[in-house]
Amino acid sequence: MSGFVTKPEPVQVPGLIHLHTGKVRDLYRAENGDLVMVASDRTSAYDWVLPNEIPDKGRILTQLSMWWFERIADIVPNHVISTEVPAGAPADWAGRTMICRSLEMAPIECVARGYLTGSGLLEYRADRTVCGIALPEGLEDGSELPAPIYTPALKAEVGEHDENVPYEETARRVGAELASQLRRTTLDVYSRARDIARARGIILADTKFEFGLADGELVIGDEVLTPDSSRFWPADAWEPGRAQPSFDKQIIRDWLTSPASGWDRHGELPPPALPAEVVDRVRGRYIEAYERLTGLDWS
Structure with missing residues (x-):
């Protein structure tokens, strides 16, 4: 459930x-x-x-x-x-x-990865590929990839997992021309954002975008490059071979899977309410990400 x-x-x-x-x-x-x-x-x-x-x-x-x-x-x-x-x-x-603007949304989650972690790491450990893209031996959790890769997923309903798919599947669904444009634009935006974040001491490990068409023009929609849609890591704490400290809701995941929560993520019951201390810590991480990236004071 x-x-x-x-x-x-x-x-x-x-x-x-x-x-x-x-x-x-x-x-x-x-x-x-x-x-x-x-x-x-x-x-x-x-x-x-x-x-x-x-x-x-x-x-x-x-x-x-x-x-x-x-x-x-x-x-x-x-x-x-x-x-x-x-x-x-x-x-x-x-x-x-x-x-x-109302867009004709592409049914694709457009994901760019510059570092190996999350679902990409699980795929890599199985067969040394991610979405059909072959990667070199010896990579670990948090390893930087030789070059950013495009790893699309099919959108899922609330409560369901997005499904990672090979690029060829997106071309079959939306056509070769749009699929190519989605891949190129995703990697271009990722590269721009990665360089901006890096100059601020933050690693942009991966991110996802949503695109649509307006009068035939490709337009980016929804949210972009936030802690909800991206993995941001502090560069000075980056160490491949382990889970990285991050500016997202990993604090929540860690608490939910700890004995303190008493919750079985594979069971039938919904998760419990978060303690106030966890809520405060998560809010602080969102604010820190905003301030470090933008250089602006949230308060």
Whole structure:
């Protein structure tokens, strides 16, 4: 089992139609057809949306995405029209709302990896490949790859795992031309972001993007290069051969799988609420990632 421990009721706003409640974002459609994305403070782990929220998380994700959109605009346009709060919406939507163009979304999670970890590491240990890409012998958890690789996945519903697939499968599903454009743009954006992060003492190990088409033009959507969609590691603590300290929700995963939680991730019961100390630590890591990457003071 997986999904929401407790699924929230959507906020009703005059002039907006609620379309979807995701792990983090709530999606609405305005009367003119624009989409309104609102980043909540919800958090998830092991395919469960947890009962706790991480204060400020939605605003951090939104503001960091906007910062990155500016820095990759010469590579690919983004879907954001405005960050104004729609009339009649709650004041709490300020800083966490993006009004966006409606896109014809590609059914592909576009993943770039510069370092070996996570599901890529599991595949590598099985047959020395990741999504059909052969890699050299001797790599460990956290090893830097000879060059960044594109490892797409098929999108899954909430509570299900995305499915890593070979590049050829994406070409079969969306056509050779779009598949090639998705791969090229993903690696170009990753390389730009990797270099920016590296100059700030942070390793961008891997990341995922979502793209869509607007009048035939490729556009990047959703969030980009946040601790929810990327693995960021402090460069001064990087040591291949072990799990790396990170700026994401690994703190949550570690607590849930520890004896202190009392939770069996392979059982039938949903995960318990997080202790306040874990929530505070996770919030601190999100803020640190934002401040180190942007050079701005969150407070």
